[in-house]
Amino acid sequence: MSNASWTWVGIALAVVLVGAGLWLLLSSRSSGRHASSRPSRDSFRSGQDDAPALKRMAVVVNPTKLEDDGSAQKGIVERVCAEQGWDVPVFLETEEHDVGFGQTRAALAEGVDVVCAFGGDGTVRAVAQEMVGSGVPIGLLPGGTGNLLARNLELPTDDLARAVEVAITGRNRHVDVGWMTLDPSDADLEEHVGEGATEGRRRHAFLVMAGLGLDAAIMSETSEQLKARIGWTAYVPAGLKNLLIERFKARLTLDGGQPMELRARTILVGNCGKLTGGINLMPDAEPDDGTLDVVVLSPKGIAAWASVVARVVTKSDRTTKTLDRFRCQQASIHVDHAQQIELDGDIVGEARHLEIEVQPRALIVRTEAGRPASVPADA
Known part of the structure; x- marks a missing residue:
């Protein structure tokens, strides 16, 4: 065998010996006294309070568009949020002299993940005006007779549960204003x-x-x-x-x-x-x-x-x-x-x-x- 061949054999044996030594060193550290001092991943969580915060939806709702006292429709929104692993939604009702502008600003100030407009086209317009440039998506829940933006975007206009689901799981589309x-x-x-x-x-x-x-x-x-x-x-x-x-x-x-x-x-x-x-x-x-x-x-x-x-x-x-x-x-x-x-x-x-x-x-x-x-x- 040539000198060059013996040289490569020596290099190969050296690599094997070094690798074996490193393996033994790492094994002793993971199974020895140091292993017991390293906390498990779960130990970094001290309970529910330390778990990641659930995402949350705000709903700006026109109370005149609700059926009866609105409990059934609000219940649908809450149920779908729970099914999707979201926190309990917050409902903000519009008023005669504030048709959604102030309510939307309040929702954005709370840092919610999506703001839904639940009312007619006027409610959608007011909510959208405040959300321009916010980086937060708007969801459209059917509450009026027109629902014009929802129809143009081919969103559900007769299925509240499905509309809430889209607001949570749907894809973002950037539209003109x-x-x-x-x-x-x-x-x-x-x-x-x-x-x-x-x-x-x-x-x-x-x-x-x-x-x-x-x-x-x-x-x-x-x-x-x-x-x-x-x-x-x-x-x-x-x-x-x-x-x-x-x-x-x-x-x-x-x-x-x-x-x-x-x-x-x-x-x-x-x-x-x-x-x-x-x-x-x-x-x-x-x-x-x-x-x-x-x-x-x-x-x-x-x-x-x-x-x-x-x-x-x-x-x-x-x-x-x-x-x-x-x-x-x-x-x-x-x-x-x-x-x-x-x-x-x-x-x-x-x-x-x-x-x-x-x-x-x-x-x-x-x-x-x-x-x-x-x-x-x-x-």
Whole structure:
């Protein structure tokens, strides 16, 4: 055998001897007097108080949407939380003069893991406005007749237990938030519309759609009692009554471009496209594409309205004098006389001038599947 071969044999024997020595040393330490002085992993826990804190849900609930005293519905929420290994949820009820803003701030201050809105679209809007940029997800529990954001995100709207489960175990989806800014000196605002004053101007969030004119008039004249009894068809009488209201003059400016002079019955700016009753007014709208969709309706008579309905039903994207569609990130709307304004079906008041912009992916919503595969990742 060559000298080189004997050299490698020597190296191999040395490695074996060193390894055996280390093994003996470690074995003696683990089985000798040192072993008894090393505490087990369980001994670091002195009982339930030292166990990791359970995750917790806060539910901002509109008490007018509860059945009877609400104990049955609250019981469902508590049961699902327990089944999923979560702590007992905390319920925060809205009030006449605070429809969810203050309650949401209180929930976030407690460091909860998810805040759920349990009420109508107005409750969802108030909760979402306070949660923008918080990093905490919002869960949507069915409590209203519309549940518009939940429908657009294909969340459960008739199964409370399943909705709670999604809020706990679902995937996060970052959605856009629309903001409407109003000048109080040029607007007559309802008392309940919320907070967000900045330099003398009022800034209000919306998740689904903002509008002025006909749609706001319909929302304003439809009673909550009728909606509770017959659902979305409650809007039909008010719609027929206001179908042929006088058109108003408007100046519409998109993304700082050239102003457009229009005559309209209603102007809608949407983050999502689906309305009450399954009507998809804005079929191209996606809640997380960083873009707002604008629809201007201006039919003169019944025949023109029939044409508009046909275009909506067939999802036609053709532009005509009765239905115009645009896309933008910012919109400025001036009208010749004050019009009623709605945000996600909630009447804000009346105004002649409004500024609207989108804040891309500013709100985290718990959904069943997260971002759908049909939406490009860089949309």
